[in-house]
Amino acid sequence: MVDVVKRGLEGVVVSESQLSTIDGDAGRLSYRGYAIEDLARGASYEEVLYLLWYGTLPDQTELAEFTEAMAANREVDDTILEITRALAAADEEPMAALRTVVSALSESDSDADMTDREGNLRKGRRITAKMPTIVAAFERARRGDQLVPPREDLGHAENFLYMLNNEVPNEVVSETFDQALVLHADHGLNASTFSAMVTASTLADPRAALTSAIGTLSGSLHGGANQDVMEMLEDIDRSGSDPLGWIETAIDEGRRIPGFGHRVYSVTDPRAKILSERSESLGKAAGDTKWYEMSTAIEQYLAEEKGLAPNVDFYSASTYYQMGIPIDMYTPIFAISRVGGWIAHVLEQYDDNRLIRPRARYVGPKNRKFVPLEKR
Numbered sequence: 001m002v003d004v005v006k007r008g009l010e011g012v013v014v015s016e017s018q019l020s021t022i023d024g025d026a027g028r029l030s031y032r033g034y035a036i037e038d039l040a041r042g043a044s045y046e047e048v049l050y051l052l053w054y055g056t057l058p059d060q061t062e063l064a065e066f067t068e069a070m071a072a073n074r075e076v077d078d079t080i081l082e083i084t085r086a087l088a089a090a091d092e093e094p095m096a097a098l099r100t101v102v103s104a105l106s107e108s109d110s111d112a113d114m115t116d117r118e119g120n121l122r123k124g125r126r127i128t129a130k131m132p133t134i135v136a137a138f139e140r141a142r143r144g145d146q147l148v149p150p151r152e153d154l155g156h157a158e159n160f161l162y163m164l165n166n167e168v169p170n171e172v173v174s175e176t177f178d179q180a181l182v183l184h185a186d187h188g189l190n191a192s193t194f195s196a197m198v199t200a201s202t203l204a205d206p207r208a209a210l211t212s213a214i215g216t217l218s219g220s221l222h223g224g225a226n227q228d229v230m231e232m233l234e235d236i237d238r239s240g241s242d243p244l245g246w247i248e249t250a251i252d253e254g255r256r257i258p259g260f261g262h263r264v265y266s267v268t269d270p271r272a273k274i275l276s277e278r279s280e281s282l283g284k285a286a287g288d289t290k291w292y293e294m295s296t297a298i299e300q301y302l303a304e305e306k307g308l309a310p311n312v313d314f315y316s317a318s319t320y321y322q323m324g325i326p327i328d329m330y331t332p333i334f335a336i337s338r339v340g341g342w343i344a345h346v347l348e349q350y351d352d353n354r355l356i357r358p359r360a361r362y363v364g365p366k367n368r369k370f371v372p373l374e375k376r
């Protein structure tokens with residue numbers, strides 16, 4: 001019998017999940033049955049975390065308790081700050097720094113029993129609360145600015161921007177950022193989530209699973225694409241060339257356009273539609289819609305000429321840029337949102353675990369005669 005190879009595991013169903021559903025042909029996404037558009041419009045990131053981790057939307061008391069517990073866990077200890085500073089001083093890549101620091105969190109974290117769901121949820125909550133602190137501290141340290149400790153009275157999104165800029169953001173900026181966190185929180189068995197599941201399936205600790213996931217998210221075919229998108233837009237702008245001519249040349253040279261194409265969506269990613277509106281309104285508010293206009297022109301061209309549609313990374317780029325966020329922070333920001341989904345999937349994996357272990361079809365040489373070293 002010939003083994004059929006499913007390259008990239010396309011279309012392979014490896015587990016059941018109650019977390020998110022994607023209809024790639026209709027361009028629809030929902031978390032636990034709630035449409036992403038409704039969640040983006042009406043729910044905070046904390047509500048979405050609660051939904052993903054506990055299965056229902058919280059009532060007001062549940063949300064208040066949950067938010068308080070998250071906020072109380074934002075601080076990181078001095079050892080973690082020292083590691084973060086050292087990585088910033090060594091000019092480490094932001095995603096590599098985040099991966100290293102999250103891995104180092106195990107030093108100071110308890111709840112060692114992995115079969116304990118409640119313990120794992122507490123651990124997940126602590127890591128999710130601390131990741132924005134780490135990302136903001138890294139950025140400030142490399143700029144040579146004093147670190148800004150977290151504030152417990154601010155929401156998750158608002159507090160991150162406060163720690164990054166030492167200034168409480170205005171309502172529009174903090175709502176836009178919160179919405180971006182909601183939009184990135186989960187997305188089926190994307191590559192980083194799957195790598196977290198593979199790690200968890202060996203019964204490794206959740207932190208090990210998250211470290212795998214951060215590494216996987218960093219690549220340019222996955223979360224790393226949001227940084228690539230903005231670098232491309234800047235490059236086009238700097239070159240003074242016609243954006244469509246630039247794109248045409250890139251396609252003719254066989255290059256991939258970051259922020260376009262998707263394994264599951266054949267149409268526009270619903271998250272890109274929402275972020276495109278955010279990008280447009282930030283541009284209008286600032287009286288400069290250059291980035292939005294360049295983006296929509298590219299979107300239209302690639303749809304007409306190549307049948308390619310934008311994914312979530314395309315419009316998050318100009319949205320973050322107009323919020324003044326440094327370009328290489330975009331993928332760490334993706335991580336501080338997606339950690340919620342990673343944890344939810346890791347918990348599902350532990351709840352019904354079986355080691356994930358596919359096979360490869362062997363196509364190398366067979367039955368070779370061994371020749372001892374002295375005769376080779």
Ligand SMILES: CC(=O)SCCNC(=O)CCNC(=O)[C@H](O)C(C)(C)COP(=O)(O)OP(=O)(O)OC[C@H]1O[C@@H](n2cnc3c(N)ncnc32)[C@H](O)[C@@H]1OP(=O)(O)O
Binds near residue numbers: 190225257264311312
């Ligand atoms: C959060 C996220 O992870 S969203 C994805 C972020 N990544 C990117 O934006 C990077 C750019 N996009 C891509 O490289 C791809 O679309 C991926 C990696 C997202 C999906 O890859 P796959 O599902 O393996 O699709 P595959 O690579 O087979 O592409 C199918 C066809 O579309 C073309 N294509 C897909 N995406 C692009 C793109 N961005 N630019 C140009 N052509 C593209 C491919 O060349 C291929 O054409 P071919 O069959 O003539 O060779």
Ligand SMILES: O=C([O-])CC(=O)C(=O)O
Binds near residue numbers: 311
């Ligand atoms: O689902 C995927 O393959 C990639 C993606 O859009 C995400 O992780 O948000």
